[in-house]
Amino acid sequence: MAGMLYLFHGEDILAAREALDLLLREKIPPEVWDLAVSRLEGESLTPAALIEHCQALPFLSPCRAVIVEGLGKRLEQKGEGEAFLARLRDLLPRLPSSTLLIFWERARLAATHPLVGLVRPLGEVREFTPPRGQDLARWIAQEVRRQGAEITPAACDLLAATVGTDTWALRHEVEKLVTYVGPGGRIDERLVDELASEARLSDIFALVDAIGQQRRARAMLELRRLLQAGHHPLYILSMIVRQFRLLLEVKGLPAGERRPEAVARTLGLHPFVAEKVVNQAQRFSREELQRIYSRLVEVDREIKTGRRDGEVALELAVVEVAGRQ
Known part of the structure; x- marks a missing residue:
């Protein structure tokens, strides 16, 4: 046998x-x-x-x-x-x-x-394909129920638009929200807006912008802000990886389909996120994005296998990909 x-x-x-x-x-x-x-x-x-x-x-x-x-x-x-x-x-x-x-x-x-x-x-x-669209909203609702709380449809949509299809990152966000409302509690759109990340998402955008501009010092500052806010290194990394994956997906679209409204529709993104992604994609060549994405995936493996401490691995990766300024 x-x-x-x-x-x-x-x-x-x-x-x-x-x-x-x-x-x-x-x-x-x-x-x-x-x-x-x-x-x-x-x-x-x-x-x-x-x-x-x-x-x-x-x-x-x-x-x-x-x-x-x-x-x-x-x-x-x-x-x-x-x-x-x-x-x-x-x-x-x-x-x-x-x-x-x-x-x-x-x-x-x-x-x-x-x-x-x-x-x-x-x-x-x-x-294993990440859920998208309504499947993603259902996944979030099921995860919230599994953890002992309830969530409104509008809150599901906002959480999906903010975090994306990374189910590991979504589970982390759901844990924070359920901890806040307690067993049997109800998560609404206002709470997601407060706790789940407009500020954090802006910090991720700022970090990616600094990498795209090859401003190492600025990139390190943005990374330290995220770490000091209490976010786990793997969580920060998952958000950065997600952002660069989106940039690669935008680069892979035909030139005529790279407008924010078309990108929002094609990739299932919130219009605000789509506009930021389109603008950021212009800062990189496809080859640069592939190199950075591959390096970030390697860092993810280093952290999860214990080969490197999370914060150290993240800082070294940012130093490597963000240039010398």
């Missing part, structure tokens, strides 16, 4: 994390995760190391889990990527029955991506 093989991909990181946690709980007792679960960084992983982890026998558990994050980009490269693919083609059909192998990509992979083509015939491919 072959091993268990999965590919998780897509931008809804919260949903992917929850699915991964559920899958691990189904297969391995949580009390032995430290011994039975290996997490590997795809950027530095060698084929030999992956094979070694996959062939290791489980200890105090019915199976062993191997989670590989961020391998997809390497597999698209010529030379090294092609060689890695060849090793995977040999490994995956012969995966030990006691091994649970999960590839996790924090971005959506095209149907033609080599990793999708490798996993689909042998295992399960799951795409």
